[in-house]
Amino acid sequence: MVRTDFTQMRCPVARAMAVLGERWAILVLREAFYGTTRFEEFERNLGIAPNILSARLRALVEHGLLEKCATCGARHEYRLTAKGRDFFPAYVALKGWADRWMTGPDGPPVLLQEAATGREVTSPPLLASDGRPLMPEAVRVLPGPGATPAMRARLLAKVAEDA
Template sequence: MQRTDFARMRCPVARAMAVLGERWTILVLREAFAGTTRFDAFERNLGIAPNILSTRLSALVEHGILERVPDGGRHAYRLTERGRDAFPLYLAIRDWGARHLSGPEGPPTVMIDTLTGAPVQAPEPLRADGSRILPEEVRILPGPGANDAVRRRFGEDQADG
């Protein structure tokens, strides 16, 4: 069976999965968000094989999520703006895992805001009035980049997807 190439799909979720969905990628980003910049530190903190780490870092650089910069005769990996934009996504995955997959003792780490000391949580989808938006309260409509298939699927006359 041939694998589906998510990068070729028009769906932004599929395209994001093509970039971020490989099993080590979010963990590499976790380390980058925690301040890790050096290859050896990524390798040590993740317990990942060097060849796999090299492939993941190269892919993140290729996709503009990390940049490889000279740093004292070696190289460092730093988050780009595109990489920093993935922080809320990382927080959502982290919060979900902490809430639903931690043992009875709770999550092994907590994340705090260094300015306030308050716990950091993923942003929730909110209306302008501050009320929470639930999944069943959302409707998907064709966007400006929609093709005919997307317009048929999500057009104004959509019934039950």
């Protein structure tokens, strides 16, 4: 079976999955969010094979989520870029979902706390304009400016069907 190349798809979510859907990628970013910067730290904290870690770090650098910075001697650090930091809210949302649905009986192994206040960091719920929780069935999907004619027709047909 031929693997689909998500990097060539028009959908930005599919293109994001080409990078973030690779095994270990989100966990490498998690460690970067938690302050890990050096190869050896990523390797130790994740328990990941060095060749796999090298490939993930290289991909995250190539796609602009991390930057490789020279430090003393031959050592390098990996630091989040603006693009990488912009993924943090999505990570917090994913962590919240995982803490709710995938955590064992002892509870989540990691809590996020705002350094200045000591309050727990959580992803805010999606709310409708009247303050009620916003569920998928209450959202209308419309074609955006980058939609192909076929996508535009499909989405507008669905809107008309639901009206």
